[in-house]
Amino acid sequence: MPDLIPTRLPDQADIPERRRFLTALSLLPAAGAGAAWMSGPTAHAQPQVNSRAHIVIVGGGAAGLTAANRLATGLQGAKITVVDARKEHYYQPGFTLVASGIKPQNYVVTGTADYLPQGVEWVQASAAEIDPESRKVVTSDGKTLNYDFLIVASGLKLDYAAIPGMDTERIGQNGLGSIYHSPQAAQATWTSLSSFADKGGVAVFSRPATEMKCAGAPLKYTFISDDHLRRRGTRSKSEIIYNAHNKAFFSVPIVSEKVRMLFEDRGVKTRMERVLASIDIDKRVATFKTPDGTEEQPYDFINVIPPMRAPDVVRNSPLRWQTGPWAADGWMEVDRHTLRHKRYPNVFGVGDVAGVPKGKTAASVKWQVPVAVDHLLASIAGKESTASYNGYTSCPLITRLGQAMLVEFDYKDNLTPSFPGIIAPLEELWISWVMKTMALKPTYLSMLRGRA
């Protein structure tokens, strides 16, 4: 087993910061050390609604399970069906930690069944077709599920096939890493990074030009790799290159500028408007699209992050955006504040699949699902809901082992710190590191159960 870095105090942790942490803890809700994104509406806020409606949820990941639990609590007599072939549940915010040697692989794997509420039916198959006109979902094993209400929570598709030369089977070999693919790949990426850090060399990082989940993860992993090289004494003979897909490092300008300053401080070389076009794993050469053509970047270690799109079942359905920035990749056409489909009012889209300006984090799932469920329950009860999602999302941006910036923002790019005066969003803090490495998982699991 490669060396694991324990979750612990960094050398530079000071007493005032610990004091502030304890204050923060005392301010937090029942989730204990839960991060800011974990406060919010509870599942028990509403009286139960009696109904014989059939609600189908496509996808039993973070958003699907949260929705199932909230609906099971809010409804009496209804039939709730979750459709998902995957038996394992992945705690994806932990993938970066596994790929950094901070947590073992089993830290991110539990079982879907562990979070399914009593009385909810689980169809262990994929949804192959969604027909919102006739209100039915057809599964990969040929079953037809007729619904009264549909929640699509299918996450997104990692389109590795769009990168010629990429082979996910080879993650962990020849300096090839990819933290997004799976828990196994995150572990294999750590093997690759760890042996690279022993020798040093050229490390290449990038992000896709599409929408993506946790847009902070490519940046975090660059900072973490830099720190590992420093700890092994090989940073001075190494070069780190970060390729931004456009002219910024992050969609929120003030955060982008902070990242630029940190990259400069850490000696990370940056290339703008570079998108990974193909890779030669044997020769260890990555080819990037640039505004002027292509550019080859030889590497000793690379973290490949593929383009991300809506899963085919949504892309090939009428639920996708028909025009506009989210049409090409098939994201779902939902209202950004209610998560209700704009053309099919008995359909909702939550989590990564939603075609909304921000989000694609577990933190946004936390705030989206209660809103969508509230609107769904109101529709069943013949009422109107005023619940509204403001685009809240959060990114604990690790900037070195032992420190992170807890960046929280909304649709308007406003920074929305949950603990103003205690956790400064653009400061590298040990508190924020503790949030990411220790507090997020229990509160995430509590969210799945509809309790956070």
Ligand SMILES: Cc1cc2nc3c(=O)[nH]c(=O)nc-3n(C[C@H](O)[C@H](O)[C@H](O)COP(=O)(O)OP(=O)(O)OC[C@H]3O[C@@H](n4cnc5c(N)ncnc54)[C@H](O)[C@@H]3O)c2cc1C
């Ligand atoms: C490396 C990495 C780091 C991250 N870091 C953070 C972080 O620090 N903070 C944070 O808040 N978020 C983070 N995230 C993002 C977060 O994990 C996702 O945004 C969140 O899981 C989205 O929930 P979801 O339910 O939409 O998708 P998922 O949790 O991916 O679940 C989708 C489910 O749908 C199922 N499915 C897919 N297709 C079908 C189909 N056709 N039929 C039926 N079921 C289907 C899948 O099997 C899966 O179970 C990170 C993600 C990654 C990969």
